[in-house]
Amino acid sequence: MSENCIRIATRKSPLAMWQAEFVKAELERIHPGLVVELLPMSTKGDVILDTPLAKVGGKGLFVKELEVAMLEGQADIAVHSMKDVPVEFPEGLGLEVICKREDPRDAFVSNKYQHLEELPQGAVVGTSSLRRQCQLRERRPDLIIKDLRGNVGTRLSKLDAGDYDAIILAAAGLIRLELKERIASFIPAEDSLPANGQGAVGIECRTDDERVKALLAPLEHKETRYRVLAERAMNTRLEGGCQVPIGAYAEIDGDDMLLRGLVGNPDGSQVIRGEVKGHKLDAVALGNSLAEELLSKGAKTILDAVYGNN
Numbered sequence: 413m414s415e416n417c418i419r420i421a422t423r424k425s426p427l428a429m430w431q432a433e434f435v436k437a438e439l440e441r442i443h444p445g446l447v448v449e450l451l452p453m454s455t456k457g458d459v460i461l462d463t464p465l466a467k468v469g470g471k472g473l474f475v476k477e478l479e480v481a482m483l484e485g486q487a488d489i490a491v492h493s494m495k496d497v498p499v500e501f502p503e504g505l506g507l508e509v510i511c512k513r514e515d516p517r518d519a520f521v522s523n524k525y526q527h528l529e530e531l532p533q534g535a536v537v538g539t540s541s542l543r544r545q546c547q548l549r550e551r552r553p554d555l556i557i558k559d560l561r562g563n564v565g566t567r568l569s570k571l572d573a574g575d576y577d578a579i580i581l582a583a584a585g586l587i588r589l590e591l592k593e594r595i596a597s598f599i600p601a602e603d604s605l606p607a608n609g610q611g612a613v614g615i616e617c618r619t620d621d622e623r624v625k626a627l628l629a630p631l632e633h634k635e636t637r638y639r640v641l642a643e644r645a646m647n648t649r650l651e652g653g654c655q656v657p658i659g660a661y662a663e664i665d666g667d668d669m670l671l672r673g674l675v676g677n678p679d680g681s682q683v684i685r686g687e688v689k690g691h692k693l694d695a696v697a698l699g700n701s702l703a704e705e706l707l708s709k710g711a712k713t714i715l716d717a718v719y720g721n722n
């Protein structure tokens with residue numbers, strides 16, 4: 413591949429394309445003369461759109477094809493929503509850069525109501541995220557949760573068609589796609605603890621590609637990396653697949669990190685919460701210790717039931 417070119421493997425969804433274009437623009441701005449090309453691809457996760465994600469199973473549905481492209485040399489880097497990146501990378505690939513985080517909160521989107529609290533008894537809420545479902549049901553067992561899949565645009569059109577009273581989406585995706593005005597209200601982390609990595613974009617590349625790694629380095633955002641490291645460490649220790657509602661959210665103030673986590677049942681009948689505080693440089697240790705705390709408080713029973721380890 414030419415010395416002065418970088419090829420980005422990306423999914424074709426508008427959000428994935430936005431993220432790839434963002435990285436392209438940043439790289440071209442920082443390295444005048446560098447040519448950055450996009451290689452848009454379909455992934456298994458894009459193809460199986462009519463099955464609830466929790467039932468599709470298998471990790472990394474949205475990244476595998478991109479990784480093959482890098483290993484085979486058709487592409488140099490892949491840009492991912494950190495939320496969708498599996499904890500382990502194939503031999504020869506690694507997550508070189510984590511970019512500055514967008515708003516990590518979940519967003520309440522509705523054409524009729526401003527806030528979650530305004531929803532009447534039995535209102536229909538769209539989400540396919542077990543994490544969001546669990547936290548909604550915990551407070552409002554009366555709500556009817558209906559599955560909602562597809563790209564951000566598809567989800568909004570299903571809301572507009574009247575299929576739901578409200579839907580929950582990541583604020584970051586809406587903001588990036590210039591759809592911020594669709595957000596009726598931001599749901600505070602206390603009420604809907606975000607998924608690990610939500611709102612952060614990561615860049616994967618071949619671990620031995622020093623040329624590409626040097627070009628990518630200026631895009632790294634340290635604070636976001638510590639936060640995402642802590643959140644992912646918690647998830648990793650819990651072996652969090654997509655069948656279990658798990659939330660993990662780290663914040664940094666100076667050198668201090670506060671990491672909050674939860675594990676629950678999809679129906680919200682059991683929700684286990686915990687938090688740890690420590691130095692941001694101990695992000696991974698904090699994630700591990702929070703996972704241990706959650707396991708000892710009963711998360712183990714929930715996980716065993718879901719994974720059939722009894």
Ligand SMILES: NCc1[nH]cc(CCC(=O)O)c1CC(=O)O
Nearest residue numbers: 493495581582584585610611612
């Ligand atoms: N699971 C799909 C997905 N992956 C990343 C985002 C949003 C943006 C982000 O978290 O960076 C979304 C959509 C959503 O959850 O509403």
